[in-house]
Amino acid sequence: MNVSKPSMPPINEYIEEVKDIWENHWLTNGGPKHQKLEKELLNFFGVQGISLFSSGHQSLEAAFSIFPSGGEVITTPFTFASTTLAIIRCGLIPVFCDIEPDFYTIDADKIEHLITEKTVAIAPVHTYGYLCNWRKIQEIALKYHIKVIYDAAHAFGVSDGEVNAGQLGDISMFSFHATKVFHTIEGGCLAYHNPDLSKQFSAWRQFGMFDGETSEILGTNAKLTEFAAAMGLCNLRHLKEQIILRRLAVQRYRERLSEQKGLIVNEEQIGVISNYAYMPVRIIPKKFGCNRNEIVDKLAKQSIFARKYFYPLTSTFPICQNKFAVKDTPIAKEVSDQILCLPLSADLTFTDIDKICEIILK
Known part of the structure; x- marks a missing residue:
C-alpha cells in the first residue's frame, strides 16, 4: 500500500477520448486535446490565462523565467525540491522564510522583514492543499510592488469562499503529476490574470520560439502530449x-x-x-x-x-x-x-x- 494511488478513469472512457488521435495523428505540440483541456481549465479556474506544460516543475520554471537573473524570491524551505530548484535554475536567489505551525504554510508575518531592494517575488506553497494566508501576502506584495507566484501543486480544486486557488497571486502553478488529486499522468499548468503572458509561456515551452523558427528567449521543450491531455479531460469529469x-x-x-x-x-x-x-x-x-x-x-x-x-x-x-x-x-x-x-x-x-x-x- 503506497502513500498515494493515482486515480484512473474507466478504461473505455479513456479509449473513447483518444480514438480521434489515431485519425488526426496529432500527438503533441498544442493539438486538439491540449486546446480543449486549456479551455476547460480556463472555465474551471475563472482566470484570463492558462498555459499547459509537460510537468509542474517546467510550469514553475516558466513562471520564474519572467524575472531578471539575480533577483531574490522569498519562499519556504518546507516544500518539495521543485520549488527551490526552479528558482535557482532561473538564476534567482531563494530567501527562506519560516512556516506557521498550524497548516505548515509560509508565515506571512515573517515575510516583510526579508524584503530587500533585490526582492522580485514571493513564492508561497499551499502545503498539502492548505491555503496560505493569501490576503496578508497580497497586501505585502501590493505595498512593495512585487509579484506573487504560488506553488499550488497540491491545491487543485481548493477554494476560499468564492476565490479558488488558481485566482490567487499573479501566477499559480498546478502539478498534474500522477499522484495529485487531478492529473494528466505527467503535466502541469500556470493560471494567471494577465493574458499577455500567454505568448511568453507558449514560446518558453517550445525552445523560446515565438515564430517557430528562431529562439528569442531561453526556453526548453515542455509541451504536453495529446495522450496526457486526454487523461486530464477524463479525470476532470470525475x-x-x-x-x-x-x-x-x-x-x-x-x-x-x-x-x-x-x-x-x-x-x-x-x-x-x-x-x-x-x-x-x-x-x-x-x-x-x-x-x-x-x-x-x-x-x-x-x-x-x-x-x-x-x-x-x-x-x-x-x-x-x-x-x-x-x-x-x-x-x-x-x-x-x-x-x-x-x-x-x-x-x-x-x-x-x-x-x-x-x-x-x-
Whole structure:
C-alpha cells in the first residue's frame, strides 16, 4: 500500500477520448486535446490565462523565467525540491522564510522583514492543499510592488469562499503529476490574470520560439502530449467524486488519530473547501512514545509505505548551503523532523485505514 494511488478513469472512457488521435495523428505540440483541456481549465479556474506544460516543475520554471537573473524570491524551505530548484535554475536567489505551525504554510508575518531592494517575488506553497494566508501576502506584495507566484501543486480544486486557488497571486502553478488529486499522468499548468503572458509561456515551452523558427528567449521543450491531455479531460469529469471519497478517508483517519496523545492531525481550514490531497500527521516522540522513523519502519514491515514529506528542508540541500546565505527556520525544521504523510487515495477503504491506524497506535 503506497502513500498515494493515482486515480484512473474507466478504461473505455479513456479509449473513447483518444480514438480521434489515431485519425488526426496529432500527438503533441498544442493539438486538439491540449486546446480543449486549456479551455476547460480556463472555465474551471475563472482566470484570463492558462498555459499547459509537460510537468509542474517546467510550469514553475516558466513562471520564474519572467524575472531578471539575480533577483531574490522569498519562499519556504518546507516544500518539495521543485520549488527551490526552479528558482535557482532561473538564476534567482531563494530567501527562506519560516512556516506557521498550524497548516505548515509560509508565515506571512515573517515575510516583510526579508524584503530587500533585490526582492522580485514571493513564492508561497499551499502545503498539502492548505491555503496560505493569501490576503496578508497580497497586501505585502501590493505595498512593495512585487509579484506573487504560488506553488499550488497540491491545491487543485481548493477554494476560499468564492476565490479558488488558481485566482490567487499573479501566477499559480498546478502539478498534474500522477499522484495529485487531478492529473494528466505527467503535466502541469500556470493560471494567471494577465493574458499577455500567454505568448511568453507558449514560446518558453517550445525552445523560446515565438515564430517557430528562431529562439528569442531561453526556453526548453515542455509541451504536453495529446495522450496526457486526454487523461486530464477524463479525470476532470470525475474530480468531484474523487474528492468526496478522499474526504471520507481523511475523516476516518481523524476519527482514529485526532485524540491520540503525541499525534497532531490537522483539522479543516475555516472557510476553505479542501481537496484532501494528503494525510499529514506529526509525531511528537516525547509524548507519543516513539519517533516518526520507527512508525515508518513498523508500517513498512506490513508493506504499507508512508512518506516523510517534506524531509529534509530544501534549505539544507548542498546546492543551497554551498551557494546562498541560508537563515534558520526553526518551526520548519521541527515540523520536517516530525511529519509523516499516511496513505491516501479515493480507493482507500476504511478497513485499510483502520489497519494503518492500529499499527501506528500499537
